[in-house]
Amino acid sequence: MTGPTERHPSPELRLMTEFSAPKRSTILLHQIKASYRESLPLFAASIGCAIIVTLLLWNEYVPHTLLVGWLVSTTLFSLVQIGCIIKFRSVSEQRFSIKFWHSLLLVGSFINGAHWGFSALTMLPDTIGITQLIGLMSVASLLVFSTTVFTTNIKAFLCFVVPPFFSLITHTLITFYNYGYPFLFVVIMFAGFVIFSAYRHYKNRERTLIKELENESLIQYLDNDRRVAEELNEQLTNEVLSRENAEQQLLSAQKTLEQNVEQRTRDLTLTNERLNQQVALRKSISDALVKSQTRLSQAIEASQLGLWDWDLVSGTVYQSAFHQAFKQRELTSTDFINNLQQAIHPHDYPGAKQALSDYLKNKSEAYYVQYRIKDGEGWLWIEDSGKAVKFDGSGVPIRMLGTRRNINAEKKRDEQVRLAKSVFDHTSEGIFVLDSDFCFISVNPAFCDITGYAKTDIEGNCFIELSHTPKKYEVFEQAKEQINNSGQWQAEIFEKRKDGNYFPAWIQLNSIINSNGQIECYAGLLSDISARKEADEKLNYLLNYDDLTSLANRSLFKDRLHNAVNKSRKDDLKYNLIMVDIDRFKQINDSLGHETGDLLLKEVSKRITGAAKSPDTIARLSSDEFAILTQYNAEDAVSSQAEQILTAISAPYFIAENELLISCSIGISLLPADALELQPLLQQAAMATQQAKYLGGNNIQLYHQGLENQSKDYMEIEGELRKAMQNNELEVFYQPKVNVHSQCIESAEALVRWQHPKKGVISPAEFIHIAEDSGLIAEIGEFVLLESCLQAKQWADNGTAEITVSVNVSAHQLRHENLAQAVGNVLKTTKLPENQLELELTESSLMENLSAATALLKRLSDLGVSISLDDFGTGYSSLSHLKRFPVDGLKIDRSFIKDITSKPEDEAIVNAIIVLGHSLNLKVIAEGVESKEQLALLDQLGCDEIQGYFIAKPLSSQDMTTMLLQQKSG
Structure with a gap:
């Protein structure tokens, strides 16, 4: 016996129930719509409560700036949220985004709640008065009000109330000593009550919403089912009528169809046989095409060719993979030309463009060009050729096919062959090729020039038979043996030209090995070393x-x-x-x-x-x-x-x-x-x-050994002289020069003396030649020039005398181009008038370099200083040279003055010099005057000035000053 019967819903009812269950997204959509629809009063109330709180706290401790800023911010964000609510109502469902509007609602609620949380945390007093209590009640009312607004969206509710409650609890904990446990407990209880109540409302509202949606879905389902049933019933009625008509038509057509089917069967059988034959034929053709295509692809790949196909009508180009410069497979005509321009070397592109243009204009039988394309860091030679394979009615090409081929290796080989041919034809060395039997295969023009034989005399003949080298059979046997061992042979030989003259030659032979490792031929070099032999002999002579x-x-x-x-x-x-x-x-x-x-x-x-x-x-x-x-x-x-x-x-x-x-x-x-x-x-x-x-x-x-000692003395004196320059041991002495007619001192020659700390005064004869050899003479000369100019300036300034100082200039100083500049600098430094300085130069020093000396004397003369030739008559200068020099005086060498009173020839020489000097308007000075008789004779001959021991020995500056003062006093 079974128990009491249980009532189970029918399958149709279960299907309807399951079908009517709303989706979660649909529920969320209705919740969001309800939240936007019901939240407008809440944000409006938020603005009102904010105004109330601001008014209540205006006269309290809260800073007005903070209070106003908070009010403005709260009001602004509430208005923004209200604007979003209004905007939401105008958005159509087709453009509606649940995620966006839901996120916007949550963010707006949280920002408003955060503003109220901020007010609780920063503006709530430590003790509560009636004013503050009213403010708290306003906020609490707003929070309670939110429970009714956000009954459909618990997340939005939490975003709105959590910040104020969190801030209020935090503030209570911070100021716990004022409020105590009761207030903290009340706050927590209130927060829990509000949140719990809101959650209960949310769940009830959600269940209600689900039921409403289920009912709507069920009603819609039933309406749809009813409409479908009515349509099916109508279709069924029509179908019954149609079937009756069709049945009659089918019966009449059945006979006809049977006849047609029988005929069609016969036709189809015949057609199938034909189709099978065509399929077999097409399959064989397709297989042949595939094989042909495969062979063609393999052939192209093996040949390393690049193909291109240009449809001139449609402007499309196809090119196979060949090089990265042409990597694009399919492109337009414009891209094809641009691709060529970018890839081809700038120097080659105009030629390629012209070749293509000439072919398209029917100026050439085919398109053929060679050009370079960029390949990494270098360039690659390409051969590009093509022809038209299709023409229009007027014979104009409408399709071209072509190939590209890498000819870089061929170009290099051609260049090498060209260079080898050029070297072979134009080198000055004789080059020849012998076969394995030492018979000439080829010779270059230089070989013919060296030997005097024509090509026809040489090629085809045996080298050994043509050669006239002494013991040639022994020489060539050694050559063969050495070539077989080492692959080369070289030697110096004597050969005879066609005219019978022998000449020394250098010959080299190298064996050329073929792929089988056998000697194929010999390459040789023949050089006529006659000139080198002569040059070696001459060089050896020049070397020795x-x-x-x-x-x-x-x-x-x-x-x-x-x-x-x-x-x-x-x-x-x-x-x-x-x-x-x-x-x-x-x-x-x-x-x-x-x-x-x-x-x-x-x-x-x-x-x-x-x-x-x-x-x-x-x-x-x-x-x-x-x-x-x-x-x-x-x-x-x-x-x-x-x-x-x-x-x-x-x-x-x-x-x-x-x-x-x-x-x-x-x-x-x-x-x-x-x-x-x-x-x-x-x-x-x-x-x-x-x-x-x-x-x-x-x-x-x-x-003898003494010379070595003298050499050591020389080195010792040089070292001491260098120290003397540093220690100011050199001193300038002055030897007066007297005017023969006035008997007055008009000038003085500056002479250097060495005040040695141990040896006393050392004359120039002992150290001047050392100074000249060591190069110190220039430094000593500069010292004497500066000291003598300073002394002359001092004599003029203190009224002692205005005389000219004569300074000797050495040959070493004359070699320096800056001598004139140095003299000018000294005059500028000492401020001595130029006419109070005289430079004495020897004939021999001037004759070292006439042109340079003449130019230097010109620069010195331009400074305004006087120039005189010292030791005149002992050098090699001619009258023409003397005429060229811008000198002001001649100084007769003491060797002519020494015996002037006893040797008539010396007197004649001196007289000639004086006459010569006066004829050239030059002042004549005689040095080395040591007696009254010499003075009288010189006066008689018309000499202008004298200098020598008869007047005075070289004097120190102090003694010279004394002598000048004595002359001044009379």
């Missing part, structure tokens, strides 16, 4: 011999001297080294010209060669320095040979219509008596030569 005199040069002489040193040690042989230095050769060379100087050197070398007895070597070591190396047995023989050389050199020379008299300084050192090594021997001979020059030249000096 003097080109001017044909004597051995310094290099060969050192080599011979080195051999002599070794022989001296080994065989106990004795040698003497004679060094000859021509005196004052530079002055001769500069005054008479280098050509005359060279002719003189040739004559000197001949005389030395003739005077030297059985010399081992005669050499020219430098411009005017010669050396003779000979064996000797006694010192007398050495001196005798040197004297013969001295005598030979001193004899007159007649060169270029000039009679020249020269002298030389000779120094001798002995091997092994003086030195055992090459370098000391040379130094000792040079030291002896230097001593001979120091003694005035034209003499012979044999090296």
Whole structure:
């Protein structure tokens, strides 16, 4: 027995119930709409409560700025929320976004709640009065009111009430000592009550909403079901009528259909047979096309070609993968041209464009061009060619097909071949190719030029048979053996030209190996080394011999001297080294010209060669320095040979219509008596030569230990002289010059003296030559110039006398281009008038470089200073040179004054100099006057000024001042 029957809902009712259950999104949509519809009074009330609270707290402790700012902010955001509510009501459901409007509602509620929370936290007093209580009640009323507004949206409610409750509880905890537990408990109870009540309202409202939605859905479902039933009933009635008509038509058509089916069956059978045949044919064609396409693709890939297909009508271009420069597969005609312009080298693009244009204009049979495209950091050569494959009715191309091919390797090979051909045809070396039997395959033009044979005489003939090299069979057997071993052979040989003349040649042969490792041919090089041989011989001569005199040069002489040193040690042989230095050769060379100087050197070398007895070597070591190396047995023989050389050199020379008299300084050192090594021997001979020059030249000096000591003394004096410059040990003395007619001191020559702390006063004769050799003479000259100008200025300023100071200028100073500037600076510094300074220069120093000296004298003269020639008559200057120099005076050398009263020839020379000077309007000064008789004669001859011990020795500045004062006092 079964229990009491239970009533179960029917399947249809369960389906209706399940179908009518609303979706969550639908519920949320209605809740949001209800919240927007019902929340407007809440935000309006929020503005009212804000105004009430502001009025209540206006006279309280709350700052007005804070209160007004809070009121404005609360009102503003409430109005914004009200605006959103109004906007929501006008939004259509099609443009409705649930997420956006829900988020906007939550944010607006939270901002309003946060404003009220801020007021509770910052404006609530520590103690509560009646005013504050009214404000709290207003806020509490607003919060309670929100429970009725947000019954459909618990999230919006929490966003609105949580900030005020949180702030109120926080404030109560902070000011706990004023409120105590009761108030905190009341606040928490109130918050809990409000939130709980709101939640209960929310759940009840949600259930009600769900029921409403379910009812609406059910009603809609039932209405739809009713309409469907009515439509089905109507369709069923129509269907019954249609079926009856159709049944009759079917019966009549059945017979016709059976007949048609039978006929169609026969037709279909025949058609199927034909279709099967076509399918089989098309399949075979398709397979063939696939195979052909595959073979074509493989062929294109293997050939590394790039294809392009250009439809000129539609303007579309297809190009296969070839290079990254043409990576785009399908493009328009414009893009195709632009792609070419971007890819092609700027120099090649115009040609490519012209080639394409010419073909399209029917000016060429095909489009063909070669150009470069960018490939990484370099350029790649491409061959681009194409033709039209389709034409319109008038013969104009409407479709072109073409290929691109990488020809970079071919271009490089062509360039290499071209270069090789150019080198082969134009090189100055003979190039030839031999077959494996040493027969000529090819020769270049240079080979024909070198040998004198034509190509037809050479090509096809055997090298060995054509060659005239001595012992040629042995030579070429060695060549074959060496080539087989190392692959190459080179040697120097003698060959004969076609005209019968032999010439030295350098030949090289290299074997060319084929892919099988066998010698295919030989490549050879033939060079005519006749010129090189001659150059080597000439170079060897130039390296070892003097080109001017044909004597051995310094290099060969050192080599011979080195051999002599070794022989001296080994065989106990004795040698003497004679060094000859021509005196004052530079002055001769500069005054008479280098050509005359060279002719003189040739004559000197001949005389030395003739005077030297059985010399081992005669050499020219430098411009005017010669050396003779000979064996000797006694010192007398050495001196005798040197004297013969001295005598030979001193004899007159007649060169270029000039009679020249020269002298030389000779120094001798002995091997092994003086030195055992090459370098000391040379130094000792040079030291002896230097001593001979120091003694005035034209003499012979044999090296001895004292010369080395003198050299050490020389170095010691140089060092002390440098210290003297630093320690102000140099002093300027003055030697007066007297006017012969007035008997008055008009000028004085400045002369330097060395006040040595230990040796006393040292005359210039002992240190000036050292100063010149060491280069100190320029510094000493500047010192004398400055001191003498200062002294002359001092004499003029203190009224002692206004005289001219004469300062000697050395040859070393003349070589400096800034001498005129230095003199000008001294005059400017000392403020000495230019006419109170006179510069004395020697003839020989001026003759070193005539053009430079003339220009320098011109600059000095432009400064306004006087210039006089010192030691006139002892140099090599001619009257033409004297005429060119802007000098103001001539100073007769003391050598002519010394014997003027006893030697008529000296008197005649002095008279001639005076007459010459006066004819050129020059002042004439005589130096070295030591007697009354000399003075009287000079006065008689018309000399202008005199200087010498007869007047006074060189005086210190103090003594010179005393002498000038005595002259002034009468």
